[in-house]
Amino acid sequence: QSQLVIDLRVAPVGDEFILVLADDRTEFARVQVMRTDFVANVSHELKTPVGAIGLMAEAIESSADDPASVEYFSQRLQKESQRLSHLVQDVIELSRLQSSDVVRQSQLVDINQVVSASIDRNRITAEGKEIILQAGGRAKRPVHGDPELLGTAIRNLIENAIRYSPEKTKVGIGITERDGVVKVSVKDQGPGIPEDEQDRIFERFYRIDPARSRQTGGTGLGLSIVKHVVGQHSGEISVWSVPGEGSTFTMTLPTVDEETEQDLLNTMKGA
Numbered sequence: 588q589s590q591l592v593i594d595l596r597v598a599p600v601g602d603e604f605i606l607v608l609a610d611d612r613t614e615f616a617r618v619q620v621m622r623t624d625f626v627a628n629v630s631h632e633l634k635t636p637v638g639a640i641g642l643m644a645e646a647i648e649s650s651a652d653d654p655a656s657v658e659y660f661s662q663r664l665q666k667e668s669q670r671l672s673h674l675v676q677d678v679i680e681l682s683r684l685q686s687s688d689v690v691r692q693s694q695l696v697d698i699n700q701v702v703s704a705s706i707d708r709n710r711i712t713a714e715g716k717e718i719i720l721q722a723g724g725r726a727k728r729p730v731h732g733d734p735e736l737l738g739t740a741i742r743n744l745i746e747n748a749i750r751y752s753p754e755k756t757k758v759g760i761g762i763t764e765r766d767g768v769v770k771v772s773v774k775d776q777g778p779g780i781p782e783d784e785q786d787r788i789f790e791r792f793y794r795i796d797p798a799r800s801r802q803t804g805g806t807g808l809g810l811s812i813v814k815h816v817v818g819q820h821s822g823e824i825s826v827w828s829v830p831g832e833g834s835t836f837t838m839t840l841p842t843v844d845e846e847t848e849q850d851l852l853n854t855m856k857g858a
């Protein structure tokens with residue numbers, strides 16, 4: 588599927604010209620294939636909610652004199668349209684992350700604040716399933732990056748933990764910091780992830796149980812988004828899981844040392 592194009596150019600150096608630049612387009616070809624796949628996957632994923640919305644609208648029309656049916660189909664219609672909007676949001680987010688010209692805020696970020704805001708945004712969903720969100724630990728040093736993107740990534744991990752866990756369980760969100768790295772981990776008591784699927788779940792639209800993911804509002808893009816965000820922050824994401832016992836997702840990010848922090852603060856003052 589990939590092609591290699593050697594692109595030779597003449598470049599001026601001082602008064603002379605030299606023949607340089609063997610430009611390897613293999614990466615370019617690979618990205619093209621990835622984009623085409625992405626468009627095909629997105630089109631496929633859009634078909635389900637779009638089709639369902641059409642059917643629900645027809646059902647409402649044909650059951651106009653039965654208020655109970657109208658209510659039932661209206662609720663289903665709302666759910667499908669929410670799913671559609673969630674999918675569109677995730678597709679936009681991932682496309683932005685994948686494009687090289689993504690404009691990213693670069694600032695000192697207090698990861699404690701980002702984590703607690705992400706927990707707050709998941710409280711209502713957790714309460715709906717009587718899941719207890721337990722937070723622990725603190726980071727002393729900041730990280731460098733985009734607080735919104737980091738928030739999106741942490742929120743996705745917490746959302747998944749809640750989505751795949753049974754009712755009345757616990758989700759633990761921990762922060763630890765050591766030797767220049769901060770780790771944010773999200774631990775659940777859900778079904779766990781078989782070892783041979785642990786790498787694949789970070790691929791776009793890969794789901795272990797597609798029906799369950801869709802039913803619970805999953806788009807299949809959450810972990811790809813997490814992986815991209817973490818990569819852009821020179822960090823890592825890993826999963827540890829024992830099927831039947833639960834999963835722990837751990838995000839590792841480099842912290843900013845005191846000297847760099849001072850430099851960044853001075854630059855910001857100057858700007």
Ligand code: ADP
Nearest residue numbers: 747748751788794795800805806807808809810
């Ligand atoms: P989705 O929107 O389907 O949750 P993700 O990319 O976030 O998409 O996750 C991919 C798949 O990984 C999910 O469909 C699910 O099968 C699995 N998964 C993710 N998080 C968990 C978890 N905490 N426990 C069990 N399975 C999980």
